[in-house]
Amino acid sequence: MKLAQGKTPSRRRSIPQQQLGVRLQALREGAGYTQETVAKLLRCHVVTLSKMENGRTSLRPAVVRELARIYEASAEEAERLVGLCDDGDGAGWTVPYRDAIAEPVSALADIEARAGAIFDYAPELVPAALQTSSYAEYLVNLATEVRAERRRQILGFKMERQQRLFTRNPRPSMKFVIHEAALRARVRSERVMADQISHLVELSNQKDIEVRVWPFEAGPHRWMSGAFTLLQSGDNRYPHVVYTETQVDERYVEKQEHVEQYARLFAQIRRKAVPIKEFPL
Structure with missing residues (x-):
C-alpha cells in the first residue's frame, strides 16, 4: 500500500466527483457555452464553475439538474450525472x-x-x-x-x-x-x-x-x-x-x-x- 508523502492535507476529490466535472465540462463545450456565460446563468462566480468542472467542489443534485437543463442534456444523461453527486452513502470515512x-x-x-x-x-x-x-x-x-x-x-x-x-x-x-x-x-x-x-x-x-x-x-x-x-x-x-x-x-x-x-x-x-x-x- 502506498504511503502519503507528508503533503498538506486537502479535500479529497472522489472518482465520481472528478468524472462529474469532466462530463459537465464536455457538455458545456458541446453546447458552445463559455464558463463566463454559464456562471451568469447560474448566478455564481466563474471560479466556482471552474471548481465544479475540476472536481474540486461537491455539487447538489439540483445544481447538476440545472446545468443539464442549460446544456439540453437528455433526461437519462441528467440522471446519470446526478448519480455522480457525492451523497454521503458511506463514503468519506477515511x-x-x-x-x-x-x-x-x-x-x-x-x-x-x-x-x-x-x-x-x-x-x-x-x-x-x-x-x-x-x-x-x-x-x-x-x-x-x-x-x-x-x-x-x-x-x-x-x-x-x-x-x-x-x-x-x-x-x-x-x-x-x-x-x-x-x-x-x-x-x-x-x-x-x-x-x-x-x-x-x-x-x-x-x-x-x-x-x-x-x-x-x-x-x-x-x-x-x-x-x-x-x-x-x-x-x-x-x-x-x-x-x-x-x-x-x-x-x-x-x-x-x-x-x-x-x-x-x-x-x-x-x-x-x-x-x-x-x-x-
Missing part, C-alpha cells in the same frame, strides 16, 4: 486517516463503500481485504522509514477498511484470485502464514466470497503486470473502475471499454484458478 494514507488509496476505500461487486487479482501478496492483522502489521512495519505512530494509523485504516467492507449490508459480491507465489512466500513466520491461509479458507465458506488460487503448474497467463482491483457499481449510478498500484504511483482505469477488458481478463484467470478449499497448501 478523512481521519488522510495524514497517513495516499489520496488514491483513500478514494479506493470510498469506492468500495458503493461497490456492488469486487474482483481482485493478487500475484505477490494476499489482498488487503483478506489479510489477518498479524500479516498486515508485518507488511506495514516493513516501512521502517515511516514513524511508528503513522504506521499504527495505517494499520488502523487497513483494519477498519476490512471491517466496513465485510459488515456492509448488503455486502458486495467478492471474488479473489491469488497467485500461489503469494501463499508460498513466508510473511513473518510459519504460524502467521498458517493463520493467514486458515483465514482465507474460512472466508471462502461465507456467502458471496470466493477465493481461488492460480497454481504454479498453470504457468504464466495473459496478465503478468501486477495486481489489480475491479470495482463494479451496485446500482449503475457510478461508473465501474479498475485500480492498479506500483511502488511509485497508483492508477485508476475509468474508460469503460478498458474496464471491460479487465473484466474479461479476470474471468479468464478465474476459470483456470483453483478454489482455495481444494488447493494443497
Whole structure:
C-alpha cells in the first residue's frame, strides 16, 4: 500500500466527483457555452464553475439538474450525472486517516463503500481485504522509514477498511484470485502464514466470497503486470473502475471499454484458478 508523502492535507476529490466535472465540462463545450456565460446563468462566480468542472467542489443534485437543463442534456444523461453527486452513502470515512494514507488509496476505500461487486487479482501478496492483522502489521512495519505512530494509523485504516467492507449490508459480491507465489512466500513466520491461509479458507465458506488460487503448474497467463482491483457499481449510478498500484504511483482505469477488458481478463484467470478449499497448501 502506498504511503502519503507528508503533503498538506486537502479535500479529497472522489472518482465520481472528478468524472462529474469532466462530463459537465464536455457538455458545456458541446453546447458552445463559455464558463463566463454559464456562471451568469447560474448566478455564481466563474471560479466556482471552474471548481465544479475540476472536481474540486461537491455539487447538489439540483445544481447538476440545472446545468443539464442549460446544456439540453437528455433526461437519462441528467440522471446519470446526478448519480455522480457525492451523497454521503458511506463514503468519506477515511478523512481521519488522510495524514497517513495516499489520496488514491483513500478514494479506493470510498469506492468500495458503493461497490456492488469486487474482483481482485493478487500475484505477490494476499489482498488487503483478506489479510489477518498479524500479516498486515508485518507488511506495514516493513516501512521502517515511516514513524511508528503513522504506521499504527495505517494499520488502523487497513483494519477498519476490512471491517466496513465485510459488515456492509448488503455486502458486495467478492471474488479473489491469488497467485500461489503469494501463499508460498513466508510473511513473518510459519504460524502467521498458517493463520493467514486458515483465514482465507474460512472466508471462502461465507456467502458471496470466493477465493481461488492460480497454481504454479498453470504457468504464466495473459496478465503478468501486477495486481489489480475491479470495482463494479451496485446500482449503475457510478461508473465501474479498475485500480492498479506500483511502488511509485497508483492508477485508476475509468474508460469503460478498458474496464471491460479487465473484466474479461479476470474471468479468464478465474476459470483456470483453483478454489482455495481444494488447493494443497
